[in-house]
Amino acid sequence: MNTADLGLPVDVPSTALFTDQYELTMLQAALRAGTAERRSVFEVFTRRLPEGRRYGVLAGTGRVLDAVENFRFDPDVLDFLRERDIVGEETLRWLAEYRFRGDIWGYPEGEVYFPGSPVMRVEGSFAECVLLETVILSILNHDSAIAAAASRMSSAAGGRPLIEMGARRTHELAAVAASRAAYIGGFTSTSDLAAGFRYGIPTVGTSAHAFTLLHDRERDAFRAQVESMGRGTTLLVDTYDVAEAVRAAVEVAGPELGAVRIDSGDLLLVAHRVRQQLDELGATGTRIIVTSDLDEYAIASLAAAPVDAYGVGTQLVTGSGHPTCSMVYKLVARAESTDPSAPLVAVAKRSTGGKTSIGGRKWAARRPDERGETEAEVVGTGPVPAGLVDRQLLVELVKGGEVVAREPLDAARDRHIAARAALPLSATQLSRGEPVLPTEYVIDEDD
Amino acid sequence: MNTADLGLPVDVPSTALFTDQYELTMLQAALRAGTAERRSVFEVFTRRLPEGRRYGVLAGTGRVLDAVENFRFDPDVLDFLRERDIVGEETLRWLAEYRFRGDIWGYPEGEVYFPGSPVMRVEGSFAECVLLETVILSILNHDSAIAAAASRMSSAAGGRPLIEMGARRTHELAAVAASRAAYIGGFTSTSDLAAGFRYGIPTVGTSAHAFTLLHDRERDAFRAQVESMGRGTTLLVDTYDVAEAVRAAVEVAGPELGAVRIDSGDLLLVAHRVRQQLDELGATGTRIIVTSDLDEYAIASLAAAPVDAYGVGTQLVTGSGHPTCSMVYKLVARAESTDPSAPLVAVAKRSTGGKTSIGGRKWAARRPDERGETEAEVVGTGPVPAGLVDRQLLVELVKGGEVVAREPLDAARDRHIAARAALPLSATQLSRGEPVLPTEYVIDEDD
Incomplete structure (x- = not known):
């Protein structure tokens, strides 16, 4: 099934420029301020599903892993940043050496998600994590939007085959x-x-x-x-x-x-x-x-x-009416100092205009009721309750910069079909409604 | 402004696989039937604008020219087609030699368009033209959808600057x-x-x-x-x-x-x-x-x-609610035989279920009223009326396979601003309405 060995003709030499300029200017300012090496935790989540949708489908994880591996600043890219005076020489030297060496955990690809689900968690220094924001969001927001539509269509089709033929429309x-x-x-x-x-x-x-x-x-x-x-x-x-x-x-x-x-x-x-x-x-x-x-x-x-x-x-x-997801990549915790043993502090935007989020490094689990049927998406900080330890959703994807969770595409497809089947039956109703699982938060007050 | 000389890192080695499989199977069947070399005219147009929109904006032309130049079947691509048994050896040999050697005319990039406007016309043998359908539509449908939204936003912004910052959402x-x-x-x-x-x-x-x-x-x-x-x-x-x-x-x-x-x-x-x-x-x-x-x-x-x-x-x-255009790439005329002097015959789908179109190789012009204000998009076949000869919209883009109309991006931007300014004032109303110019057809009965 997987013919990736044939070559990578639709890949690009580097993914480093699929990046908003402010990621680099933040990096430079943090390097100069001495805060760039503070250990940091970023999380990807969405505050809501598209209106009326019952569940989301995470897709793009495998492409994110490729993008993280290929995120490096080649000489022509550095020349461009220099010519445009986007960052200075000190930052350019730092970028020339850049490789992501942190850790990434996430929902496995094909898994369903709900508002607040921490579908991906990126941990390392602020500097190395902040740079990945744009490309990770591009991939997950696009791919998950398509997968969600595809999932609804495949439910509606029952067992009949579905042919994707939209190339000319995008x-x-x-x-x-x-x-x-x-x-x-x-x-x-x-x-x-x-x-x-x-x-x-x-x-x-x-x-x-x-x-x-x-x-x-x-x-x-x-x-x-x-x-x-x-x-x-x-x-x-x-x-x-x-x-x-x-x-x-x-x-x-x-x-x-x-x-x-x-x-x-x-x-x-x-x-x-x-x-x-x-x-x-x-x-x-x-x-x-x-x-x-x-x-x-x-x-x-x-x-x-x-x-x-x-x-x-x-x-x-x-x-199918929702061409992107509203996933965001937010700093949820960071160390008090660059001391490697410094404790993490939960952080979150707090202005009054909306867009607030919950600080702290999160776990997530899907809780069954007494009959064994899934009844809630539980998202929390601090210790995982004993009954949920074995039901956690995040898996290790990248460890110390090394991808540890590559899998064939069929694994994600099979996982999605199983995950959808485990949801309450109303998940596959096409009519508009609330998310089929409520998200419950278990926030550790000490966090 | 144009730094394309820095390199082409977001391009791909070949665009030949951005193609629906049926383009290749049609090619093979036509090669075997002896019809592949019939001279053919394909046109890109849209039957309607997105609901309520007053005008469309053609964008992507420059990218189409790149894609046509890079449309070639490299050995790894041919190996893939062979392994999958998509076409046979005779067709693979034909593909190995493929270069587009026909002609392309079109509205220049940044120009506005209306339902029925022949925004691009591709002419050559059936074989060489049919292969380009998918990639041309991908580019024009995507890029024109974004440009149309951008144009409305830039009208609304008056002279204030607009920053594009949507990378993370697509x-x-x-x-x-x-x-x-x-x-x-x-x-x-x-x-x-x-x-x-x-x-x-x-x-x-x-x-x-x-x-x-x-x-x-x-x-x-x-x-x-x-x-x-x-x-x-x-x-x-x-x-x-x-x-x-x-x-x-x-x-x-x-x-x-x-x-x-x-x-x-x-x-x-x-x-x-x-x-x-x-x-x-x-x-x-x-x-x-x-x-x-x-x-x-x-x-x-x-x-x-x-x-x-x-x-x-x-x-x-x-x-802004319309992530793709509904542009199609239709065979509108083809020769009666493979004889180079054989006359062109207008052709069109005619089934009762809608999706019909007008056969024949088209010209287009924008007609002013007596005060000099633009009043209609005129699309026709056959001879161009004398009063419209100087107001034709299609320009030559590719001649005998050679790109003849490359231009800096600013030329397209300036053209768009001028083209929009020449439309009736109601063009820039944000409220829903009909296309600001009606499309009139002048169909030559002999065609």
Whole structure:
């Protein structure tokens, strides 16, 4: 499944510039003030889910690990920072030596999350941790938004396969990450060759309307496609008249025709008509694939229709109305001094205008009720209550700068399916509602 | 301005895999059927603007030109296609030699567009043109969505500077393209260092709440920042109590303090209070920058507030409610045979389910009324009416495979500002409405 060994063509030499300028100016000011080496704890969390959503899906963790490993300041990057006078020579020397040597813990990829869940915790010196803020948030905010939409769509699709085909609707590299996140959220395959190349996701695709229009007659196009791809191919039947196209398709390919694709019109109605026609023509094994502007609601509305697979584009790669998450990366604790034994002090923004958060280094656990069903997301500081020790959610991802938790993409996908299944049943209702688990805080007063 | 010579670290070795698999399977079937070399015309257009929007903004053209130049199938890519059995050896040999050798015309970057505007036209053999569909749409759909949002925001901001700071809210490379599109749409600078590096966009940034929280007292953080960055820096004043912070900021930096930033709360109210306090403290030249969840409506609502600059993140990089455009890439004409002199035949999907389009190779012009004010977007096939010949919108971008229209980013930015200014005044109303220019079609019956 994992073909990453083939090469990393969609990666970039360094991730260090996927960074807001203020991370570097803060670094410089802290270096000069002697505070840069204070041990610090940053946490990634979101204050809320998108309106009406029942759960979030963490995706992008594997990409964060790659980004942290590749976060280094090469000579051309240092030259740029120097030419622009963004930081001074002392800071440039520090950056030239930069490697993250701290620790990262987090929810494993594919896990569900709720408001306040500390989905990632980055610990080290202030200097080494603050630099990672922008790229970590870029990855988690994007990928988790796509995975959440994908998860809702895969619930709605039941066991039917879902094809990701949104590359043309989003940035060409965001598309590759979107395919990856969609796969974690339960999609089956992608149209995007770069996603197949980079992440080993199964790729699919046969033809577009242009192929039919290129030929003098629809039948000529069908014949050309079947000769090239075999009778098991999928023929697109809505360029002209659907009924005529289905008849021509079965004539050309025979009843062994793999599938027909419908990309426009009233899919519910057309799918029923096409199924009946295919059956009458003896093509009882020919599948029907639908692909027109689907979202989770449209997928659900086709549950009783004779549809065998869904292709989803725009609504998937734009997060079905919520193209980003609102994850933030906040300093929650830092040492009183640069003395390695100095105790950590919990810190938090406290102004009156909202955006406050809870200070202190957090643990998280998912608590079951007496019947064993999950009933709450518990987030706390200080000691973990005995009953929750074995139910903690954060795992070690990076230890002293070394990635310790790489895994194949299928592991994240399997984890997501299991995590979603362990939620209360109302999690997969598509209607708007509150988060399916309440978040409870257990704050240690000494912290 | 243009520092592209510094290197291309956010580019990728080849763009050929930013492609839906069906482009390759269509290619193979057409090669075998002998139709692949039919001369073909594909056009990029959108059937509608996002609901309520008055105009679209074309962005990404420059990135498309890069992508077309770098669209080639390297050995590792060919190996991948072979291993996955996506196409056969004959097609792989064809792909190994692939270079686009056709012609591309289009609206110049930064130009406005309307439903039906043929914003890009790709002409050559079916084979060489069909392969470019996915990557061209990825770029134009993403970048134009961001530019449209940026343009509305820059209208709303009047002459006040706009800082793009959305990197953390979108995919890390989409963020770089978003900075570029925002700059075209009228933004002034970006927080994203990669956008500065790759496209020469001015970068800015000073500090976050974490920097204040790192220090024992807010005043210590301010002092550290001023010592590092000088009195002209921007101090963030809403970590604890805003009024206390403003007092401390002016005490530490003196009345020469460059700016204060407010990132939460009721910005209208807080900006007025902070302005009054700064003036009373003698810091009459200290500017106020606001940065909290702004969109074009929030920016407009602050028009009368003493605000000197806006920083915009989430709503910019997500297209302010419309994170993608609905541009499509359609075969509109193709030759009757592979004979180079064979005439072009207009083609179009004609099924009843919607998504129909107008066949034929198009021209476009923007028609003024008798007072010289722009009154319609005219799109046609066949001969261009004499009065519109000098008002045509498409320009040559690629000729026989060679890019002929590279330009600095500022040219696109200046063009956008001029194009928007030439529209009827209602173009810049933020309220929902119809496209500010109607699209009129002049279809040649012989075509």
